Amino acid sequence: MDPIVSNEVSIVIPTHSERRWYSLTRTIGSARLQTHPATEIVVVVDHNPEMAERVRRDFPDVTVLENAYARGASGNRNTGAFHTRTPFIAFLDDDTVASPDWLARQLAPFADPAVVGTGGGIVPAWAGIRPTWMPDELLWAVGVSYTGMPTRTAPIRNVWSANMIVRRDAFLAVGGFRTGFGKVGDQNRPEDTELCLRMSSASGGRWMYVPHATIDHEVPAERSTFGFLMRRCYAEGRGKVQMAGLLPKEQELGAEKDYLRRTLPRAVARNLVRAGAGRGGYHALRAATVVAAVLAAAWGGGVETLAAVFESTAHDGTL
Structure with missing residues (x-):
């Protein structure tokens, strides 16, 4: 698929811990290698100044910011998104690897002005062997695509922030992710679903799921129990x-x-x-x-x- 050269997009990657360093470097590497080059790659570090300095030192071509809000991924993502100036903002988690045509494929539905956001397929990268007792319908529990989702590009109510692209104006119009509502500590509130619903409601637009715009998402052993x-x-x-x-x-x-x-x-x-x-x-x-x-x-x-x-x-x- 040919990249959509007129669609400028920034990639925002939230991170928080040096324990994710190797994963983060792989995520940044995959963001750099897109067939549709990103205008800017922004890494936002969640209240960890030492790590922020390390990212700046090791990745001089990447914009490095520190979370301007309370601890948590929602504030981290907002910090990066509000910094960008491109018409589209893409989000990746720091334990993912995007396929080379991820941006190109996932930007395509935005040719329809009614589309406010898109999401793509998330493939599990198991640290060990996938548990035999885990049904495909419950794979959402480890943060990947599951049986019941569309198998071709189609409208969908919500997507996941690990693999999401938004129209910047629609995102800013609703104030971005709801800070204080997300995955912090033992809380597991669906901040990405809540954002999708607010954006659709405010704009009257819709979300599209692009299953072949894939990323690999790490599934550590402790999440396989x-x-x-x-x-x-x-x-x-x-x-x-x-x-x-x-x-x-x-x-x-x-x-x-x-x-x-x-x-x-x-x-x-x-x-x-x-x-x-x-x-x-x-x-x-x-x-x-x-x-x-x-x-x-x-x-x-x-x-x-x-x-x-x-x-x-x-x-x-x-x-």
């Missing part, structure tokens, strides 16, 4: 309830409902059929994993709902 999956699903349940509280009443979580009503039941049925046909006992484990994931998310959602009710009644003085 059943315990991690359950904690992640529990946190997701809490985060979605928190996000729902920020949305207008008429803006329901339709994608989540469809996923629960259609995608996951099909996953259970398909794996049970395969297990019953003798195609591998791990299929039964995958079916059981889906059920456990739903229960963990429901538990998290219930806890967050009760916490919100308690906080509301305490604030009203009824307790």
